[in-house]
Amino acid sequence: MTVTADVCVLGAGLIGGSLMRALGPERAFGWNRSAAGAEAATAAGFAVTTDLHDTLRRARQADALVVVAVPLPALDAVLGAVAEHAPGVALTDVISVKGPVLDAVRRHGLGARFVGGHPMAGTAHSGWAATDPDLFRGATWLVAADDGADPDTWARVARLALDSGARILSATSAEHDAAVARISHLGHVLAEALALAGGRGGDLALALAAGSFRDGTRVAGTAPDLVRAICEPNRDALLDVLDDCLADLRDARASLAERGTLGPLVDDGHRARRAYEEARAGTGGAGAPVEITPGAAGWLEELRAAGAAGREVRPGVRPGGRPFRPDN
């Protein structure tokens, strides 16, 4: 059986390049802004050019799934090119915030065949040299379940995630952004604040610092520009979570000052950490993957319900529907 190249990756950096390598050069082709990145990908056997127009024409001809894997600031320019040269393609992305991407896609009139995605994987490094075909193995890949999502595109994005070794969780873009503000972006902000507090204690404090400081400040070791690029596009959700967190900290501060105890924060935080540990160990509410058929009645509501329960989903075959990939 001849495999048709069916995935067009725009941006051969850490995520896009790792995705290409996970799929192999038979299935993945693409574009990269910089010649150096395109050359590195080409040397590795992939058809990657610096000609966006040409790449999009090929994607349109092959009915490939186009994966936008550029940093958020480059999104608008890339979507403009898609709208001009391949407006009808199936479209997804791997950017770490989903609401702003969905808004931009709709502004460019590309919403009909768009399903957003976010593979929860990465390293502190970037560029083709940092790519890893196993980057997504065992990772969680959020496949969006927004109103009006095209079932065929959803199934193709889901298959892409599974073929890369990831497990799928689904939620609306807004639910995703609220969740990652809690479990990722707030953690970045608190790690910076803890590091700064330690640093203000000078060499004595840093010399006394042990494991809890090391772990609590680890992500403050990430390059500041990258931290900003991760957190700031999720501004609205992060502001909400920061406000809640500031209120919790103010309450604990007041309780300590007035009654000598940090109050319920310690019990509540401990309970939440235990729930997280149980979810990790598979002893929480997660359970087995839920099979959901894209396009079946109520499928988006089912996806969101599974996501809200933290349950992995898998695409079932649509009754009488097309197979998920054009080539199988």
Added chain:
Amino acid sequence: MTVTADVCVLGAGLIGGSLMRALGPERAFGWNRSAAGAEAATAAGFAVTTDLHDTLRRARQADALVVVAVPLPALDAVLGAVAEHAPGVALTDVISVKGPVLDAVRRHGLGARFVGGHPMAGTAHSGWAATDPDLFRGATWLVAADDGADPDTWARVARLALDSGARILSATSAEHDAAVARISHLGHVLAEALALAGGRGGDLALALAAGSFRDGTRVAGTAPDLVRAICEPNRDALLDVLDDCLADLRDARASLAERGTLGPLVDDGHRARRAYEEARAGTGGAGAPVEITPGAAGWLEELRAAGAAGREVRPGVRPGGRPFRPDN
């Protein structure tokens, strides 16, 4: 040469029991409140009884260094017994906050031969079963440099730390408490707040959580009572640090809301984390240990200066002075 038992440990829990095991039954004897703990220590070859009066009488007769290794709430009762039965002994402690201990010791009239200590080591477990003779190996042991400290006692506490495998840092009790509020107690509070924020996101958020949430909330896995016992006695220093941290977080929140960027917090936090990493790697200002002779002119100022620079200290021999241990 006969070794005289010269260290009397009051409290055979994780820290006190590990200290006894690090020194061995030839040097360490002691007391434990619970019969079960005393029996476990006795079974391991140590002279540990539940008779505090008798133990203190033996300490006085041997001129042993008495190490208070009970939890802070039990401190007053133990110091009362010391004041009654062995008021002249050399005294130290291993409690994680130093100012409140120093105040209590002075209230009981025991300040003349007291030098506080804090080995920066521990696990989430407690009791004799959790003890480990290597618990202090490579750890930092804070030996206090408070006004009026007795040089002979300081040297004995320093020798105790070295004999247990630890490295010594020195600072005043107030400096210690301010530093650990920054690098330990604030980290506990922020970990609880981060865990709580994640937990409020429900199963979806916990299922999306990855390495940064795992590391940032790790110490929220500590039992709430233990977290309170660690943090709350350091109330005043922790309030100061919490106020600074709340101001930093409010500034970042305002900057994000008004200008779309988290502002200087990210750069400042990153810089502090890098300074910490450099201190860990030995590439910071730490350098070789500073040898300081207890009792020599300006020795307390030298200790504090070394501590402020994050530098390890070692006791030098006093010119014409007594040797550090009565038995060598």
